[in-house]
Amino acid sequence: AQTVTQSQPEMSVQEAETVTLSCTYDTSESDYYLFWYKQPPSRQMILVIRQEAYKQQNATENRFSVNFQKAAKSFSLKISDSQLGDAAMYFCAYRSIMYNNNDMRFGAGTRLTVKP
């Protein structure tokens, strides 16, 4: 079974600085999706960024980028020029592309605090 591990329960960053959130996963599959979701105090789960395992190029979305290391099964999220609105819980998630194994597995989350 696939597992997702986020080893940093809490992280803190100064406004306008850069922070990296770590995520590792375990799988025997060769193709899959990886995601970072953000959950602000409103509890809405918001997609931040997605990566397809067959793509070697790291995904980027404005201030958010990932460092995808397939061999190491690592998928870290870098937030540049941090803003107060970035404060939230961040969840790393894995999803198989196989039809009969279609649920998304989440890590335990990292709580990001942004200091003004």
Place this chain on the structure above:
Amino acid sequence: NAGVMQNPRHLVRRRGQEARLRCSPMKGHSHVYWYRQLPEEGLKFMVYLQKENIIDESGMPKERFSAEFPKEGPSILRIQQVVRGDSAAYFCASSPPGRANTGELFFGEGSRLTVL
């Protein structure tokens, strides 16, 4: 284009009562997923449904929990004879079928169940 709609947002039940949580997926989405989130934890998969079919219920407790996604109307997660340990946030997510599926799950705002 309305997102995933969940209701009620908050539900309070006494031990032994029944809880019903409803979810309407995004327009055009035929796949529905239910997740449970305990305080300070990530989301745990419960069940995956398509119209009139349960595809994967491997995350559902064997007793008291059931889910359906009828041909007409919302998906319903039903918890019978609730206990205090059922207190959690329950999230519904949907995704489109076939080629429109990019792996991402679209989440509702969640329903918070409190059992007194």
